[in-house]
Amino acid sequence: MPNFLVVYGSRYGSTEKYARFIAERLGCAALPAEKTKAADLKACNAVIFGGGVYAGKIAGWKRASRLIRKAGIKRLVLFVCGLADPARQKTRDEAKQLFYRHLPAETAQKTPVFCLRGGMDYAKLNFTHRTMMAMLLSFLRRKKERSEEDEKLLESYGKKIDFYDEQTALPVVSAAENL
Numbered sequence: 328m329p330n331f332l333v334v335y336g337s338r339y340g341s342t343e344k345y346a347r348f349i350a351e352r353l354g355c356a357a358l359p360a361e362k363t364k365a366a367d368l369k370a371c372n373a374v375i376f377g378g379g380v381y382a383g384k385i386a387g388w389k390r391a392s393r394l395i396r397k398a399g400i401k402r403l404v405l406f407v408c409g410l411a412d413p414a415r416q417k418t419r420d421e422a423k424q425l426f427y428r429h430l431p432a433e434t435a436q437k438t439p440v441f442c443l444r445g446g447m448d449y450a451k452l453n454f455t456h457r458t459m460m461a462m463l464l465s466f467l468r469r470k471k472e473r474s475e476e477d478e479k480l481l482e483s484y485g486k487k488i489d490f491y492d493e494q495t496a497l498p499v500v501s502a503a504e505n506l
């Protein structure tokens with residue numbers, strides 16, 4: 328079994344919960360990307376990274392990918408945590424594209440990427456995130472042909488939604504065990 332480390336980028340806790348669950352299953356540590364140092368990666372040879380999706384970016388991925396590259400770690404499993412439905416091909420393709428921005432092509436090809444679902448509590452969003460969501464929702468209201476997902480986002484505006492389901496993280500654990 329490789330020496331695992333789970334690294335995560337989380338703003339409001341959903342990704343962190345998945346990361347901690349995965350780390351517990353693998354019997355390793357889970358560290359937030361912003362506190363992870365080069366020395367932490369020296370002690371391991373396989374990394375599981377998960378990050379929350381924020382309007383075309385994955386929280387913590389830029390920093391984590393740099394550390395992973397520098398440490399020469401080739402055994403990787405990646406997951407995003409977002410609101411978008413993982414059953415849709417579009418959600419899975421977008422997640423890969425976001426990861427691939429900071430991943431050498433040869434590593435990308437053999438790296439499993441998973442999409443897990445998080446949640447959102449509007450009452451807890453910071454000013455910037457609340458403003459971004461207000462802009463997105465105003466755009467969706469004006470959109471002529473809204474998808475089912477758009478409608479669901481509109482319905483949930485201002486409320487608390489939570490899709491967290493730790494069972495959905497088990498394939499991430501299996502992928503890591505099979506590295």
Ligand SMILES: Cc1cc2nc3c(=O)[nH]c(=O)nc-3n(C[C@H](O)[C@H](O)[C@H](O)COP(=O)(O)O)c2cc1C
Nearest residue numbers: 337338339340341342379380382409410411445446
């Ligand atoms: C400003 C903002 C932008 C977001 N953009 C996306 C997005 O593009 N795709 C998506 O699936 N979820 C998006 N989300 C939802 C988050 O990914 C979701 O809340 C996730 O659980 C966040 O993870 P965290 O709790 O670990 O920070 C967005 C949330 C906010 C507040």
